Amino acid sequence: AREPKGSKKARFVIGMSQCNLGEPWRVQMNADIAAAAKEHPDIEVIFKDAQNDTLKQRAHVEELVAAKVDVLFVSPKEAQPLTEPIGKAFDAGLPVIVLDRAVLGERYTTFIGADNKKIGRAAGEWIKKVLGGKGKVVELKGLMTSTPGQDRSAGFREAIAGSEIEIAFEADMKWLEPEARKEMDSALARLPKIDLVYAHNDPGAHGAYLAARAAGREKEMKFVGIDALPHEGVSYVEQGILDATFQYPTGGREAVETALRILKGESVPKTITLGSRRFTKDDVKKGGERIE
Amino acid sequence: MERISKRFGRATVLDGVSLDLHAGEVHALLGENGAGKSTLLKILAGVYADHGGSILLDGKLVRPRSPAHAGALGIAVIHQELSLLPALSIAENLFVERPLGWFGFIDRRRERARAARILAEVGLDLDPDLLVERLSLPERQLVEIARALGRGARVLIMDEPTSALAGPAIDRLFELIAGLRARGVALVYVSHRMEEIERIADRLTVLRDGRVVGSARVGEIPLDQVVTWMLGPRHAPADVLPVSPSARDERLAVEDFSVDSVDGERRLVDRASFVVSAGEIVGLFGLSGAGASELLLGLSGALGARARARAVRISSVPVRIGSPREARALGVAFVPADRTTMGLVPGMTAEHNGTLVVLPALSPLGWLRPARERRAALAMAADVGLRPEALAMDAATLSGGNQQKVVLGKWLLEAPRVLLCDEPTRGVDIGAKAEIHAKIRALAAAGAAVLVAGSDAREIAALADHVLVLRRGRIAADVARAEATPDALLALAMGHDEARA
Amino acid sequence: MSETPQHLETPAPRSPGKPAAWHHAPLARALVSLALVLALGVIFPAEGAFFRLGTHQGALRQASVVGILACGLLPVILAGGIDLSVGSVLGLSAVVAAKLSIHAGEPAWLSVLLVLGMGAACGAASGSVVAFARVQPFVATLAMMVFARGLAKTTSGGTKVATAVPGPDGVLRYVQVPPLFRALDAQVFGGNVAAVTLVFLAIAAIVGVVCARHRLGRYLYAVGGNEEAARLSGVPVRATKILAYAISGVCAAAAGICQAAQEQQGDPEAGVTYELTAIAMVVIGGTSLKGGRGGMGLTLLGVLTIGYLDKILSINAVPEASRLMLTGAIVIVAAVAQKNA
């Protein structure tokens, strides 16, 4: 590989291209990677943040390849535009671990990610159960031009299809808490009775909760979010703000472990699908419950 | 032009004005400030398309809907508030709307050559590549004139073209006008300098409050009558002679004062030394480029470090004036010549413009006192002969002369210790001019030291106790009041070397 | 000073119309925009939601934070400048306010004072670069925008500063929402008005009075109208500019505290792109980005216009794509109608 850098005795360098750090979930992914790498003194990680810009991320991938990293991690903003540069790196013999969002084709070493649709479906199933199969639901959606938003919506709708659950109000809150609070305000103005709020991320659910509380109606309904970051969703459940949150794992730790296996010469599966957990008031202390 | 009328909002500015222009004739348009002269001419020039009445050109009904359209009809204008573009060069300004070249691509070489020729015609010896913002006000006025002349118009409108020009430049302009007249161009000429009217106009029309009050051939009517037409029942107060200063203690003393050009290569003012006593009015006279304006600008602190002196003393106390603010704190007032770029804040009312200088005194704790402010503004209006109604108007919509009154008036409210004025009555009508002169004299009599610069040798001669004549940045002569006739001043200013302007 | 000169007694034959105080007409014009938007609400009341009091409370509350930014921007814009950093300073202030009052447990008055001081410092810094180094306001405040965002992320460690405080062992400890945040997030006057709306109105009143009735306000108009003429008239141009930006910074800090109070956390990403909305609020009423013209009345109408437009589209649950297109179209129609009213 490459010369160790400075005083650090890092033998291996991992290059990590993150597509943006505006979202806490991605900050967490980087933090997970950093934490896992810290346990291995011979690993150093270089992080790059593409600020939500596909072309920038493409350049970052090329920069990391040019810097001769030993393993490349990419959490792509877009599948298609990054397929080619990732494929090129892979063809040149560099192990590439793709995180969270897949690229097209087969030219990468391993994909590690969770399934948004599955998680959305799990949320829908749970909601169906707690509402007894009927009720009025508000859906606060993530940016609907993004795949996670589309999948979390589609999975949810698949699960509640056929029940008497009605989506009485839906709006795109673009993953942002203030937007969620604003849209929830409108939902509250329109709907005299709301049974549950399903938000595509925890900040969205939290914003909805604050809106309902300001209207004095937070006891009337349940709040469900997705992501379950320790500082956000899980702590909201612990505080009794949210009723449930569904983990969308970052895969940061798994990525580092997989990288180590690759560096040791072991073979790794092409796809590692991460399991998810559900956290509710009852089980949050015990670390939630695994969902299938 | 027949029965032209024009309203701004609810105010009727022109009311059924008719005017005939004949080929080969100079038609003078007269009237006090705000009478509507510029507005009438702007209608002819296509600036305001929304007017009543009709315009006939060679017997055909026309309606200039834009300046470009008016230009195409053969109407060219020298605007009162100059319409040059400061960030463009002289050459670029001369051909701004119709650059020379092929298919819209500009041939700079050709433009430069043509520009040089046009400039020579008006007697301007300047590099056509100079940016207009680098020019002094008189130079800009000449460029504006050159531009209008270069358009080969059939109707040429001149709205106070000489308000900042001195003797030789005016002579040159009048020669050009005579040539145009001989070629059959119809000319409209606006000026507040009556002697100019006598010299070049064939006919005159007087406007008052937006109506024609009289029209006559020049020479067939005494000028007194014209002045009465202009001012109505109010008379021009006689220009009283200055009172001799009682105390002659030194108020402003300047030793070896110099101003560098921006590039530092030349001295625009070269080691000027002089003393102005309390109560004294000292004139500064020089041709364009002689440095009078720069001298005043420099003393006012506006030029910062470009102006330096061995010593400047006010009331015998050595001072350093680094900025206009410091100048104000020392009681030094400066009235710039160029009201649009340096004098007025457009968008603010005339009242607020007028009280800007004295605002700290009017708002002791920072909070404005509208009643006090109103009183101060009324006092200012009275000082300079501005109608009180005008105080509520946006300063940008005042007539040129009224704007000048505001620019001057705002400095007179605080009874400055040193008053520096550059062209204090540029474009002001003869009635108000006399009032302003009286006010300046009163300030001097109250103990101020006054320095007045200007292009009008008559005005300087009439106002000043003695006159410093500048030539190429140096004080060339100090002329006592008795000898300071306009002709003598001009002769001294031109010196032996051929004048630049 | 002197006696009334004779010519004043001349009867003024000019039509006696009232002097055209220019700011009256624009106010009426700006009302056209607001009326247009409200009419939309009446036409599409979203099953009566538009006629419920809560909707209007909500519209006001939501517009309040950005409205505070707009109030701060007004002096800067009047003086011919622009401040792109307000959104970031909001974010930074939210983080610092949360750190101080949630984590450090400082008393409310101290937190507020420190955060406002920091906002003033940010503004004064941009202002000084503009006034002394003569850097274009766009560039200077863009730099501050990026810098303050980075500082917000550094200060917060990249995550939200919330009531879940990580201990040294990594275990979360839950603390109370501080009284400052609770007070600002409350509804007052019998639950009829949000506290942040009151803060907004108070700030609007103060800034409005300063602009219209204080010497500084006059200087803002003078500097924005013609900087050189103002300088030659002895106006302290630099101080005026620096103060304008400092006011903007203080307002952004106040907005940051309100934002943190409403979210009950300090989000380093708070306020992203708010600057555009705030500038739009200021200028849509007719205040000119060229400086020297406009005022608080116009700004308030702008805040209401944009706030209500947002609310009406939201209660009607218009999908995102159509919402954007409608917003663009309505803004244009309102602006054109206002010009030709």
Next chain:
Amino acid sequence: MSETPQHLETPAPRSPGKPAAWHHAPLARALVSLALVLALGVIFPAEGAFFRLGTHQGALRQASVVGILACGLLPVILAGGIDLSVGSVLGLSAVVAAKLSIHAGEPAWLSVLLVLGMGAACGAASGSVVAFARVQPFVATLAMMVFARGLAKTTSGGTKVATAVPGPDGVLRYVQVPPLFRALDAQVFGGNVAAVTLVFLAIAAIVGVVCARHRLGRYLYAVGGNEEAARLSGVPVRATKILAYAISGVCAAAAGICQAAQEQQGDPEAGVTYELTAIAMVVIGGTSLKGGRGGMGLTLLGVLTIGYLDKILSINAVPEASRLMLTGAIVIVAAVAQKNA
């Protein structure tokens, strides 16, 4: 905005003989900023990465798309306006270009022509609102910005327009990347220059020549310098403005095609916030947002300054928060250095 009238302050040669082409001095000043940033690259070469050819190719390629936007903005800014819609028009154009060439399989020339025409129409629309209805450019183009983004989302159906084409039965069908996109995404001249960089340079050359050597360019400077004086001089002010915005629209459309080609898809979210960067590129060189002063040379230096700053921070893998703070600080230092050079 901070510019004091040059008449009193800025050094510039007056002595006849020496041409007073004012833009020479500013060009030298703008070079100071770029030199400063490049010096940073030399000091922090990221283990030699800065001295590798690829880094510079990359810097140029990355700056190209936003650079094209900057080229289009120049005429608008010279004429005293601003165009906030360029990022959205880029996104809309990317979507339409992808629809046309991937889904509809139109030939390259037709797709390009249609998209450029659409861009021109968007620009001319904003321009007309500015010129005829006299709406402030900020408001008019903000409306267009929101509208075009909504239209992009509507056109694309909310998803990316990619080579995976959903059939009527919902099953994805994979099609080839169209030749247009492949050509624009290629490296030319022996792999040394990206095709998009060439497009950028070509557009810069054309717009630069128009601004400096064509009648329209002179009109732009005249209108931006003093609109009223320009009108009095017979300059066709409205047509000039509309053309300026149309040029901006065409450039945004061209940038959209390049973006789509590089992403091999049309993303309706493409170009969000690009307008800020593009405006910054134009003004950081010294072109004034007040209009009337500046030029293509300055703009190119601005593009390079910001492009390289980005690249240098990126190859050094500076973490997010510090990167933002550094960017802010360096921009200020560069701007101040440039003013005092």
